[in-house]
Amino acid sequence: MATEDARYRQSSQYRLWSFTPSHLATLREKTNTLARTHISNRLRASDPPVDPLPNFLTPEEEYMILNHFTLELLRAAPYCQLPTDIQATAAIFLRRFYLTNSVMTYPPQELIKTCIFFGCKAEGYFIRVQKIADIFPNTTGEMILAAEYVLCQGIRFAFDVRHPFRALEGTVMELRRLGNFDDDRINRAHKRTRDILKFSPLVTDAYFHYTPSQIMYAALAIADEELVQRMLQEAFAGQNEEAKAKVWSVIRTCKEMLEKEPPEKMTSYWTDPESNKAIKALRRKLAKCRDPDRVDLVALQKARREEAAQKPKPKIASDADEKVFGNGTGEGRESKRRKVAPEAVDPFGPPL
Missing domain, CATH: 1.10.472 (Cyclin A; domain 1)
Structure with missing residues (x-):
């Protein structure tokens, strides 16, 4: 019988989302560097081009913003009257997503809504998307669903979260x-x-x-x-x-x-003047260095759908069915039949 430890080592949480501190720091550095490169190229190619480029967030600043929006998620989730496991799953989805995606690329204020909704689905708790949209101001169900596939890609389709x-x-x-x-x-x-x-x-x-x-x-x-x-x-x-x-x-x-x-920080965080001042400064900095192509996730999703619809469908040869199923005379099927031993040999073996 497999031990609990052996079963955990087979889980996606252990195989895909377990890191040493140094490996985790390296991943965040890499994510930050790639985001800065891509956003810089897009800003230079915009019309008119942005010059000079803005000051980008550092990995440490991205981590501070991630913690801020994790707190925002944990503060909003109880208003949906969700069980503790679902709130925790949504928070872990958010943190997994921003390990390989930058807060400068995808807006975290939009992703927290998607994480809450998808956390419900992952835990088998079915809730209307509009109920979650009603909790957040200026939010529609379409906005929540727009980032759902992006979120699934970001968490590597690993929906199982093991909690303590x-x-x-x-x-x-x-x-x-x-x-x-x-x-x-x-x-x-x-x-x-x-x-x-x-x-x-x-x-x-x-x-x-x-x-x-x-x-x-x-x-x-x-x-x-x-x-x-x-x-x-x-x-x-x-x-x-x-x-x-x-x-x-x-x-x-x-x-x-x-x-x-x-x-206790859950209640003191929002009333601490120093933390509020620091996060406001970081959010102003984030607003200046965001990816211009991914600010509006709804528009991005629509553009991707239109692009997919315009792609020509691959042509299927007219004789494709005949090659597989024959031409109606049985010739195709006969040629595909498996060869068996001569009639003199019983395919089920000699008599007992």
Whole structure:
């Protein structure tokens, strides 16, 4: 029987969306460089040409804007009355998309709406697109759907997102079974951990670096580290302490990442004058260096459809059917029949 770890290693999340920190940084640098090159060429070729070119966003500035719009998504999703898993899936779709696409190329304020809608579809939760459009001002269903295929391409058609919420519920049940802690303490840790998981991993790179269970244990360690140590003691009973120390080291590293983005930031972010000032400056800078060909995704989708409709259809030879099915006399079929052994040999073998 395959272990849980073996099953996770077969998932698209592990195969396509797991990176080391250095690899992740390299990908973001590459995405930023390619976007700057393409946008520069388009601005120079525009009528009239743009000269001088604007100051482009750096990878660090793109990451700050991505975090801002991830927060915007998490703030808007509850108004759709969506389950926690769907909100988390939508946020991960957004962060995956902007790993290989620049915020200067595709407008994030449009993509967050598409991510929410497509997150519902990916999780099997069916909702009318107009219901989501009504939440956002000046938004139509057509605008949400315009970026759907672009989003699918950007996330490499990997719609499966593994979250740490189910791992948390299993761990809480196990802690209650062990009986070393009273229910009130476990309940407090459970609530705090769930609050952390609904925010901190979604606005960091935790999903790119760690497994769902590692993320869950890291969040639980923030809430109550002794509970995690008890679970590790149970899991590694009678085994080498070195293996236990190695696992705890990974959990501690993930814990440090999550602590940089506590769930309280969800409410304080919008009232912090410094963060508001910084993001306003970045959005003004973004407005000056956006890809002119992809500002209007609805118009871009229409242009692509018209281009596809104008392409000549490939001609089919008149005798194509005859080559496959014959000309009605049976000649074609006879020539395609599989050769069998001579009649003297029974195709099913000799008698028993």
